[in-house]
Amino acid sequence: MNKLFIATKNNGKIKDFKGLFAKYDINIISLLDLDDSLPDIEETGDTFEENAAIKAETIVKALNIPVLADDSGLEVDALNGQPGVYSARYAGVEKDDTANLHKVLNELEGVPKEERTARFVCVLALAHPNEPIIFKKGTCEGTIVENPMGENGFGYDPIFCPKGYNKTMAQLSSQEKNEISHRRNAMIQLENWLKNK
Numbered sequence: 723m724n725k726l727f728i729a730t731k732n733n734g735k736i737k738d739f740k741g742l743f744a745k746y747d748i749n750i751i752s753l754l755d756l757d758d759s760l761p762d763i764e765e766t767g768d769t770f771e772e773n774a775a776i777k778a779e780t781i782v783k784a785l786n787i788p789v790l791a792d793d794s795g796l797e798v799d800a801l802n803g804q805p806g807v808y809s810a811r812y813a814g815v816e817k818d819d820t821a822n823l824h825k826v827l828n829e830l831e832g833v834p835k836e837e838r839t840a841r842f843v844c845v846l847a848l849a850h851p852n853e854p855i856i857f858k859k860g861t862c863e864g865t866i867v868e869n870p871m872g873e874n875g876f877g878y879d880p881i882f883c884p885k886g887y888n889k890t891m892a893q894l895s896s897q898e899k900n901e902i903s904h905r906r907n908a909m910i911q912l913e914n915w916l917k918n919k
């Protein structure tokens with residue numbers, strides 16, 4: 723079976739990718755499968771593309787294998803696109819999903835439903851040793867609800883209602899999320915690019 727290394731430590735992303743890659747019979751491996759010999763990767767970029775490139779290229783250099791990386795986040799229109807690239811550390815502490823989503827809800831207190839539009843963004847970077855890196859982007863439009871609902875998914879899923887749905891992303895099954903998500907839409911772009919290469 724073919725293997726693909728994804729430069730992430732996020733279990734939620736890994737679960738999404740396992741679903742998205744299932745039809746290809748590709749075995750997903752990630753930073754969670756390595757011992758702690760690699761230092762933590764600092765995401766110092768100002769854009770999703772920069773951070774995705776940092777993650778992918780760091781691991782290509784370390785392991786000399788092809789690597790896929792995902793940098794993603796939530797853009798809230800009433801907050802001028804915040805938390806954006808800072809989504810994982812919006813409330814200050816790195817990767818505290820609950821604190822992060824409550825900060826968004828607090829910032830949006832009193833903002834009426836029609837002004838609570840937002841989107842998830844996912845930039846995938848595919849890097850090979852000695853080849854140019856490629857980027858593909860996917861989005862998923864929706865609105866921010868008033869109270870967290872649902873237990874599935876990760877991150878901001880409990881407060882994000884995808885357009886055309888009456889429930890949050892965390893109330894969808896992982897299969898349903900994978901039919902509409904920003905990650906899936908970026909994957910479609912990547913698949914099309916690889917097919918026509």
Ligand SMILES: O=c1nc[nH]c2c1ncn2[C@H]1C[C@H](O)[C@@H](COP(=O)(O)OP(=O)(O)OP(=O)(O)O)O1
Nearest residue numbers: 730731732792793794795796809810876877878879
């Ligand atoms: O499908 C999603 N459903 C809900 N929330 C999501 C999703 N996709 C990204 N997000 C949020 C989580 C985190 O707050 C930030 C990603 O930050 P980001 O740096 O790309 O990922 P991360 O630090 O969790 O893992 P890693 O860098 O090891 O891949 O956006």
Ligand SMILES: [Mg+2]
Nearest residue numbers: 732765793810
């Ligand atoms: Mg990160």
